[in-house]
Amino acid sequence: MNSFGVALALIGGALSALFACVGSAIGVGRTGQAAAGVISENPSMFTKVLILQLLPGTQGIYGFVVTFMIFINCGIFGGSAEMSLAKGLLYLTACLPMAIIGYFSAIGQAGTAVSSIQLVAKHPEQFGKAMILPAMVETYAIFGLLISLLAIVNIGKLPV
Amino acid sequence: MAIVAMKQITVCGLKHQQADILAYLQRCGCVQPAPIAPEAASISQTEAAQKRAFYDKGAAETKAALEVLGTYGVKSAPPLSMLAGRETLSQEACNAYMQKNEETIALTARILTLGKAIQDRKAENQRLTAQIAALEPWLPLAVPTSFEGTKTTEALIGTLPGPLTREAVMAILAEKLPHFETYELDIVFTHSDATGIFLLCRKEERRAAEGALRAAGFMRVANPSTHIPEIKKSRLQSRIQKNEESNEADIKKLQSLAEKADQMRFYIDYCTMRSEEYAVTEALLQSRYAFFLTGYLPANEAPEIEQQLQKRFGAAVEIAEPDPEADVPVLLKNNAFTTPVESVVEAYSMPAKGELDPSVVMSLFYYLLFGLMLSDAGYGVLIVLACSICLTKFKNMESSMKNTLKMFLYCGISTMFWGFLQGSFFGDVVGVVASTFFGSNVALGPLWFAPLDDPMRMLLFALLLGIIHLFCGLAMNMAQHFKNKEYREIFYDGIFWYLLIGGLVLLLTTSSMFADVAGFQLALPPVGMTILKGAILAGALGIILTSGRDSKNWVVRILRGLYGLYGATGYLSDILSYSRLLALGLATGVIGTVINKMAGMAAEPLGGFGIIVFVIIFLLGHAINLGINLLGAYVHTNRLQFVEFFGKFYNGGGRKFEPFAAHTKYYKLSKEDN
Numbered sequence: 001m002n003s004f005g006v007a008l009a010l011i012g013g014a015l016s017a018l019f020a021c022v023g024s025a026i027g028v029g030r031t032g033q034a035a036a037g038v039i040s041e042n043p044s045m046f047t048k049v050l051i052l053q054l055l056p057g058t059q060g061i062y063g064f065v066v067t068f069m070i071f072i073n074c075g076i077f078g079g080s081a082e083m084s085l086a087k088g089l090l091y092l093t094a095c096l097p098m099a100i101i102g103y104f105s106a107i108g109q110a111g112t113a114v115s116s117i118q119l120v121a122k123h124p125e126q127f128g129k130a131m132i133l134p135a136m137v138e139t140y141a142i143f144g145l146l147i148s149l150l151a152i153v154n155i156g157k158l159p160v
Numbered sequence: 161m162a163i164v165a166m167k168q169i170t171v172c173g174l175k176h177q178q179a180d181i182l183a184y185l186q187r188c189g190c191v192q193p194a195p196i197a198p199e200a201a202s203i204s205q206t207e208a209a210q211k212r213a214f215y216d217k218g219a220a221e222t223k224a225a226l227e228v229l230g231t232y233g234v235k236s237a238p239p240l241s242m243l244a245g246r247e248t249l250s251q252e253a254c255n256a257y258m259q260k261n262e263e264t265i266a267l268t269a270r271i272l273t274l275g276k277a278i279q280d281r282k283a284e285n286q287r288l289t290a291q292i293a294a295l296e297p298w299l300p301l302a303v304p305t306s307f308e309g310t311k312t313t314e315a316l317i318g319t320l321p322g323p324l325t326r327e328a329v330m331a332i333l334a335e336k337l338p339h340f341e342t343y344e345l346d347i348v349f350t351h352s353d354a355t356g357i358f359l360l361c362r363k364e365e366r367r368a369a370e371g372a373l374r375a376a377g378f379m380r381v382a383n384p385s386t387h388i389p390e391i392k393k394s395r396l397q398s399r400i401q402k403n404e405e406s407n408e409a410d411i412k413k414l415q416s417l418a419e420k421a422d423q424m425r426f427y428i429d430y431c432t433m434r435s436e437e438y439a440v441t442e443a444l445l446q447s448r449y450a451f452f453l454t455g456y457l458p459a460n461e462a463p464e465i466e467q468q469l470q471k472r473f474g475a476a477v478e479i480a481e482p483d484p485e486a487d488v489p490v491l492l493k494n495n496a497f498t499t500p501v502e503s504v505v506e507a508y509s510m511p512a513k514g515e516l517d518p519s520v521v522m523s524l525f526y527y528l529l530f531g532l533m534l535s536d537a538g539y540g541v542l543i544v545l546a547c548s549i550c551l552t553k554f555k556n557m558e559s560s561m562k563n564t565l566k567m568f569l570y571c572g573i574s575t576m577f578w579g580f581l582q583g584s585f586f587g588d589v590v591g592v593v594a595s596t597f598f599g600s601n602v603a604l605g606p607l608w609f610a611p612l613d614d615p616m617r618m619l620l621f622a623l624l625l626g627i628i629h630l631f632c633g634l635a636m637n638m639a640q641h642f643k644n645k646e647y648r649e650i651f652y653d654g655i656f657w658y659l660l661i662g663g664l665v666l667l668l669t670t671s672s673m674f675a676d677v678a679g680f681q682l683a684l685p686p687v688g689m690t691i692l693k694g695a696i697l698a699g700a701l702g703i704i705l706t707s708g709r710d711s712k713n714w715v716v717r718i719l720r721g722l723y724g725l726y727g728a729t730g731y732l733s734d735i736l737s738y739s740r741l742l743a744l745g746l747a748t749g750v751i752g753t754v755i756n757k758m759a760g761m762a763a764e765p766l767g768g769f770g771i772i773v774f775v776i777i778f779l780l781g782h783a784i785n786l787g788i789n790l791l792g793a794y795v796h797t798n799r800l801q802f803v804e805f806f807g808k809f810y811n812g813g814g815r816k817f818e819p820f821a822a823h824t825k826y827y828k829l830s831k832e833d834n
Contacts (some may be wrong), residue, residue: 025728025812045808051791054791058792061747061751062747062787064751064754065746065747065750068751068753069750077475105678127545128504128506128507128508128798129507131795132799132802132803134797135795135796135798135799138795139740140795142739142743142744143736144797145587145743145747146619146739146742148738149743149746150616153612153615154616
């Protein structure tokens with residue numbers, strides 16, 4: 001046993017938060033610009049465009065959730081820092097879906113959300129539909145989160 | 161359930177009663193006039209259009225005036241005013257306000273003028289301030305900036321780029337002029353980017369001097385004034401002062417008009433109503449003495465309206481079944497449990513002709529799925545409390561607002577239900593508080609199981625819920641076909657899919673692969689297996705044979721049937737899509753736990769003082785988590801309903817019933833006059 005495994009696991013956790021949050025930051029930044037443009041014309045649209053602006057922000061949260069699960073599983077919050085190299089590598093691999101899907105889906109979702117914001121600016125009553133379109137993109141971020149989480153939870157039980 | 165039956169109404173009345181009849185219908189708010197054919201347009205319609213434009217303009221101007229009043233001191237609406245609903249006006253109060261309409265129009269003009277004057281003075285003051293700023297460096301100068309010299313001398317007042325000393329300027333002059341040391345040269349100011357100079361030279365040498373200076377970048381003062389800079393500055397300042405005083409006086413005037421805001425609001429409503437009325441008038445068939453209106457109204461309102469129109473106005477009214485070909489507007493009516501989600505159906509699309517209202521089945525799943533995604537009892541309690549307090553406190557709330565709150569109330573109850581089943585109450589706050597402050601290991605256990613302990617079990621449950629949801633969608637599809645008497649389609653589009661998908665799912669649960677994942681395995685006797693495989697085969701064959709039933713050619717039909725069978729992959733992705741129930745539920749729980757953990761870690765070393773730190777982190781963190789996950793649960797519940805569930809049976813495309821009524825903003829008019 002050695003503690004090198006923990007380092008690998010932590011790299012995985014860091015990647016997950018890093019990429020997902022960077023993607024969300026870029027995404028929310030883009031949608032925010034579009035939202036501000038709409039508000040400059042019609043301040044009463046604030047609530048609606050705010051909701052649309054926040055949609056690409058969830059990837060960052062999912063990334064954060066995965067990172068936190070890594071923290072718990074590799075003993076950052078107290079516990080043993082002993083972890084085999086193989087296990088650390090497994091944790092690192094488990095983080096990759098969230099990190100990579102999170103980054104790209106946040107940016108992809110931002111593009112859809114920007115268009116939805118423009119849609120709502122023209123047809124405020126179509127808010128329901130405008131919200132569903134970006135939510136389609138999010139499905140894949142959710143799959144990424146699910147894959148990473150299921151892997152992390154089950155790696156703990158593996159005898160490596 | 162749930163789509164209200166509509167009747168067609170035709171009213172024929174005398175022209176002099178047209179306005180009264182329309183006003184009555186507007187107050188009732190239950191008739192949607194059908195537009196007439198454009199070729200029937202008559203002269204009176206252009207008149208109606210003009211009147212409508214007049215009232216539209218009135219509403220827009222009064223609204224602008226109200227905004228001006230809002231900027232200068234009419235107190236804004238209290239924070240929860242959107243919950244309070246509109247005030248109901250009796251007929252007398254309405255008449256009293258109507259008396260004041262002329263006054264309101266004059267008032268509006270006055271307010272707009274005052275508002276514009278204030279704006280203009282503000283703009284002027286900005287310009288004056290800029291002028292003062294430009295003048296500031298020239299203050300030491302004792303002559304006006306427009307001073308040109310005396311009988312024999314000429315003055316050059318202006319700037320040179322960059323900071324220069326007197327010697328440096330002299331050096332510039334020395335290059336071109338022989339007698340430069342006799343000239344009067346003053347450096348008025350020296351800035352990092354410019355130097356202000358005053359040069360007095362003999363008249364005949366002015367040209368040469370200016371030429372030398374210009375070569376070094378000299379520019380005369382931009383806006384020369386006939387006053388000494390100091391006097392000019394005080395003049396500008398007094399003008400600013402005067403403008404400010406006038407503005408203060410005008411603002412006081414505006415503030416004294418604040419009490420008139422109510423009658424202005426009424427006038428906006430009045431204009432809106434009249435504009436709506438003329439919009440209908442435009443669409444009326446009119447002759448010299450009579451008019452003719454046709455439209456739709458809910459069947460249950462029909463007798464009352466018919467009777468009233470005949471009794472009050474003696475108009476000829478005919479109620480009939482709508483033309484089966486006509487595009488009849490759709491109105492939904494459901495029980496108290498389902499009504500709140502009607503707006504969700506409406507956000508997708510109203511049911512088209514011959515379609516079922518999906519609201520009832522949807523409402524049950526809507527609340528269920530929403531709760532499972534948020535799945536925290538603490539958040540559920542908060543939502544339930546907030547919604548029920550608002551609902552009991554504000555009785556007069558607008559119905560759309562009421563329905564939204566009710567929807568979240570039911571969603572909150574479901575959230576509580578799932579939260580307690582999964583043992584999540586503000587994350588794991590009970591356990592964290594117990595261990596941080598009391599050193600015990602009491603914790604709130606799940607009534608069922610915690611998804612983080614056994615995510616695979618939760619995933620399977622989520623997918624099972626998805627299969628049930630999708631099969632309900634298929635059942636709705638079959639009910640739809642049954643209603644439209646398309647009995648064969650019940651088999652083609654319903655039963656075959658049940659056999660295929662249901663059979664495949666069951667077959668999967670008997671496999672050893674499933675046993676590895678789920679920890680249990682469905683054991684069927686060999687006969688059962690045979691029946692199961694037979695059912696799947698029957699379903700698949702049925703789909704291959706019937707999916708392409710539109711085409712006559714058998715080859716094409718079978719090929720299209722095979723493509724139809726390929727649609728089974730769509731079911732796979734639909735079912736997997738429900739895994740978001742697990743993912744979103746986990747996200748809420750894990751973030752809640754993180755917040756508690758951070759609060760606990762921060763509070764532990766601080767002793768008694770730590771409680772305050774704990775509470776602050778706890779409140780802030782959970783407020784953010786609740787907000788984000790509320791949004792997530794709302795968006796993804798809608799998605800599961802719209803894409804997965806509606807995809808199985810519902811197209812929509814109906815037209816919403818939008819009756820001719822008073823769509824006022826500030827006041828509600830009582831339905832009964834007197």
